Amino acid sequence: MSLGTLPAPANSQLASAPAPGRAVTWLAIRQIRRGGLLVAGLSAGMTALVAATYAQVMADPAAAGSLQALAGNPAIRTLFGAPVGLDTAGGFTVWRVGTVIAILLGVWSILATTRITRGEEDAGRWDLLLSGRLRAPAVLLRHLAPVMAVAAATATAVTAVLLLSGTAPTGAVLHGAGIGLLGMFSVAVAALTAQVFPARSPATGTAVAVLCLGLLARMIGDGVTALGWLHWLSPFGLLSLSGPYVHNRVLPLLLLAAATALITVLTLTAARRRDVHDGLIPAAAGRRPRTRLLASVETFAVRRVTRPLTGWMIGIGAYYLLIGLTAVSVTDFLRDNPALAGDASQAGFEGLGSIAGFTATLFAILAMPVGGFVTARMTAFLADETDRRLTQLTSQPITRIRLIGAEIAVTAVAAAVLVTGAGLATWLGITAIGGELAVDAALSGTWNVLPIVLLSLGTAVFAIGWTPRWTGLLGGLPTTGGFLLLVIADSVAAPDWVRDISPFAHLAPVPLTEASMTASSVMLAVATVLTIVGVAGYRRRDLRS
Amino acid sequence: MTVPALRAVDLTKRYGHLTALDTLNLDVPAGEVFGFLGPNGAGKSTTIRLLLGLARPTAGRAEVFGVDAADVASAHQRLAYVPADVALWPQLTGAEILHLQARTGPGTDLAYREELVDRFALDPSKPARTYSTGNRQKVALIAAFATRAPLLVLDEPTSGLDPLMEREFRTAVRQARDRGQTVFLSSHQLAEVEAVCDRVAILRAGRLVDVSTIEDLRGLHRSDVTITYAGMAPDLSGIPGVEAIESAGERRLRFTLTGEPAPALRALAAVEVTALTMREPSLEEIFLDYYGTEATR
Structure with a gap:
């Protein structure tokens, strides 16, 4: 897409300052540059790390062959994508982190797009922009271009890293291009949902749902041979059809590019047709008051968490149900191929030979989405303060401790609901296909990650009290940061004390073993201290409104 | 108390x-x-x-x-x-x-x-x-x-x-x-x-x-008056409520008016006034006028 084709306002060259469009583009860039750099950097970093460890993992020549045999197992294909081309550093990297990076970039692209388009429009700031010389479609395009540019930059960075690692140029370019296109596709979808819905949260939710459905379609297509055609309907499926380093097909990527262009054109057409602040689906004109849960600060916190909690629960529940449904197949396969179990552990999946071990490994990962949830909730609480909605409550006879206390308590309970739901979904999946995992074992496995999640909550509360600007980043530090640290430390054989900083280094593999009371208690104690110090800071600082 | x-x-x-x-x-x-x-x-x-x-x-x-x-x-x-x-x-x-x-x-x-x-x-x-x-x-x-x-x-x-x-x-x-x-x-x-x-x-x-x-x-309330006249300029000196008389260009006069406008209007009736505008000053202008710059830091 080219910015040069924008229709310039007829008399823009007259008396006013030149290039109003450039100013709008800069505005959009300023809103996403920090996150964009982080995403591109993380993607390049993860790719570099895995490409560099390839030699180490594949030191044993026999290992490469037996790992490739994993390709035959439907469950492995379902969970991690088709493991093809594992005999090259490039193919191995694509399999190990390709999907993760694609999801990371896709989700960030959606969040960034709806935030700077529908979110800004919701807040009324676009009224000012659109009173300028640019028309709505031009302003929209100039907001989409920078987010798409981040996808392009990520693609370039990943390709460059793969080329520098000495992998085949065709595969490197195809893989990079695929990831970049998936990012751009996500931007286009989010931009379209932002035109359809008159508010930010349904726009974001629908776009994320489209991405999740795409991932699910690819998983099913990978797992069930007869449904392989589903790949053609999913952006993730098209990425795996392109088969970097193996098939090197261009057609699927061209298809993805065409879909992206088509959705972008649809979006711009929709933007031309609708009124500012409205969507294609009109906002509800009015309704009878629903006053349930509006009686106090505490119940209002419950009311605000219900909808996001439902969304996160559906996503996390679906993933762990799938884990449950495939657990028996994966573990049977690995038990029958003991050489593979060893390889899998070298590749970062330990103890996969038994259902308990398999689920324990995947339960540890649960800390990341649930940690993301609590961080998102506390960031939303801060946004209520910054956007002055909270003033309605802070000017009431309600202490700040009660205000943030209600939010912390409700968020912690919601996190408990999420981990319980994940445990039940796993148990349900395993039981449905005749596997053996007691419900209390599943629950103790998911509850085992709760201390790490509460650590995330504590860090976010600390940030709200003392460095509100960093709430999002600090909140994600114990979970996502801790997990990345562990992976990196393991990969580069870092000294033990570096590894031990990560809370995941102390997480017992429940239900394979008993939970570590010491580790859990220490984490809970640290979380409590962080929360208390954070609340104290929040109590005495000026509100940001 | x-x-x-x-x-x-x-x-x-x-x-x-x-x-x-x-x-x-x-x-x-x-x-x-x-x-x-x-x-x-x-x-x-x-x-x-x-x-x-x-x-x-x-x-x-x-x-x-x-x-x-x-x-x-x-x-x-x-x-x-x-x-x-x-x-x-x-x-x-x-x-x-x-x-x-x-x-x-x-x-x-x-x-x-x-x-x-x-x-x-x-x-x-x-x-x-x-x-x-x-x-x-x-x-x-x-x-x-x-x-x-x-x-x-x-x-x-x-x-x-x-x-x-x-x-x-x-x-x-x-x-x-x-x-x-x-x-x-x-x-x-x-x-x-x-x-x-x-x-x-x-x-x-x-x-x-x-x-x-x-x-x-x-008492702070004063209006800005601008008049355009043909022929002789009006004599506004000594009229109660009229202050800060100044020329606003050729055959134009600007002054401030506080209180009742009748005396000023009588003085203006003596000459041929072709246009008259009155503007209430903004609060900011009153502040600047009344307190000068003493209150600025």
């Missing part, structure tokens, strides 16, 4: 090197409608944030009916607040927001609230996201006026209201005073303050310049 509704003692707020509010000493007696005037950036909103305990003073203290402003659980039992820029939860309807405010607030007269919803012509069934600035302000005003809190703190509450609604607002303020409620009205609209306030405080660049009754403030 009774406890003042609001009291500021050496109240100071600094943001880094910027002094937003400089040793403010102010008492607002209970039962008064008190105007708080000042140009943009004078520190009005900062003062209100300190009085509400939303921000912490760098020095000094603020009290609401003798209770430290930081003790919000107790102080806010006695007040209701309308912010300058009302932000509402977009997914809640007007009625739901009023319900939440009533249930978490210091006590609400529900019958009076219904009456206010009618008078302000608010459709409470709509989600807040669809409300205009004026409608958001109405929600906050209705919620505040419907409380029986003895003190109402209103921060530029009418900037988004149309003239009809502005009239309803003034009526509501008078009714609040008749019930014995104290009203602290921050504004930079002189006409509004003149219409409803008993006394006013004038803030400029973070400092209290004056506290006076509304009658004294009227």
Whole structure:
């Protein structure tokens, strides 16, 4: 897409300052540059790390062959994508982190797009922009271009890293291009949902749902041979059809590019047709008051968490149900191929030979989405303060401790609901296909990650009290940061004390073993201290409104 | 002596090197409608944030009916607040927001609230996201006026209201005073303050310049007059109320007029005036004119 084709306002060259469009583009860039750099950097970093460890993992020549045999197992294909081309550093990297990076970039692209388009429009700031010389479609395009540019930059960075690692140029370019296109596709979808819905949260939710459905379609297509055609309907499926380093097909990527262009054109057409602040689906004109849960600060916190909690629960529940449904197949396969179990552990999946071990490994990962949830909730609480909605409550006879206390308590309970739901979904999946995992074992496995999640909550509360600007980043530090640290430390054989900083280094593999009371208690104690110090800071600082 | 509704003692707020509010000493007696005037950036909103305990003073203290402003659980039992820029939860309807405010607030007269919803012509069934600035302000005003809190703190509450609604607002303020409620009205609209306030405080660049009754403030009220004439220039020297006479170009004269215009009009009738414009100066201009630059830091 080219910015040069924008229709310039007829008399823009007259008396006013030149290039109003450039100013709008800069505005959009300023809103996403920090996150964009982080995403591109993380993607390049993860790719570099895995490409560099390839030699180490594949030191044993026999290992490469037996790992490739994993390709035959439907469950492995379902969970991690088709493991093809594992005999090259490039193919191995694509399999190990390709999907993760694609999801990371896709989700960030959606969040960034709806935030700077529908979110800004919701807040009324676009009224000012659109009173300028640019028309709505031009302003929209100039907001989409920078987010798409981040996808392009990520693609370039990943390709460059793969080329520098000495992998085949065709595969490197195809893989990079695929990831970049998936990012751009996500931007286009989010931009379209932002035109359809008159508010930010349904726009974001629908776009994320489209991405999740795409991932699910690819998983099913990978797992069930007869449904392989589903790949053609999913952006993730098209990425795996392109088969970097193996098939090197261009057609699927061209298809993805065409879909992206088509959705972008649809979006711009929709933007031309609708009124500012409205969507294609009109906002509800009015309704009878629903006053349930509006009686106090505490119940209002419950009311605000219900909808996001439902969304996160559906996503996390679906993933762990799938884990449950495939657990028996994966573990049977690995038990029958003991050489593979060893390889899998070298590749970062330990103890996969038994259902308990398999689920324990995947339960540890649960800390990341649930940690993301609590961080998102506390960031939303801060946004209520910054956007002055909270003033309605802070000017009431309600202490700040009660205000943030209600939010912390409700968020912690919601996190408990999420981990319980994940445990039940796993148990349900395993039981449905005749596997053996007691419900209390599943629950103790998911509850085992709760201390790490509460650590995330504590860090976010600390940030709200003392460095509100960093709430999002600090909140994600114990979970996502801790997990990345562990992976990196393991990969580069870092000294033990570096590894031990990560809370995941102390997480017992429940239900394979008993939970570590010491580790859990220490984490809970640290979380409590962080929360208390954070609340104290929040109590005495000026509100940001 | 009774406890003042609001009291500021050496109240100071600094943001880094910027002094937003400089040793403010102010008492607002209970039962008064008190105007708080000042140009943009004078520190009005900062003062209100300190009085509400939303921000912490760098020095000094603020009290609401003798209770430290930081003790919000107790102080806010006695007040209701309308912010300058009302932000509402977009997914809640007007009625739901009023319900939440009533249930978490210091006590609400529900019958009076219904009456206010009618008078302000608010459709409470709509989600807040669809409300205009004026409608958001109405929600906050209705919620505040419907409380029986003895003190109402209103921060530029009418900037988004149309003239009809502005009239309803003034009526509501008078009714609040008749019930014995104290009203602290921050504004930079002189006409509004003149219409409803008993006394006013004038803030400029973070400092209290004056506290006076509304009658004294009227003395500040002067209009800018510009005339164009044919033939002889009018002789305005010595005419009561006319000051600062200056030429505004060829056959044009500019002067300021305070008080009754009759003597000046008689003097102008003596010559052939071809055009006459009168402009009420902005509050800022009055400040600059009246106080000069002495109040600037």
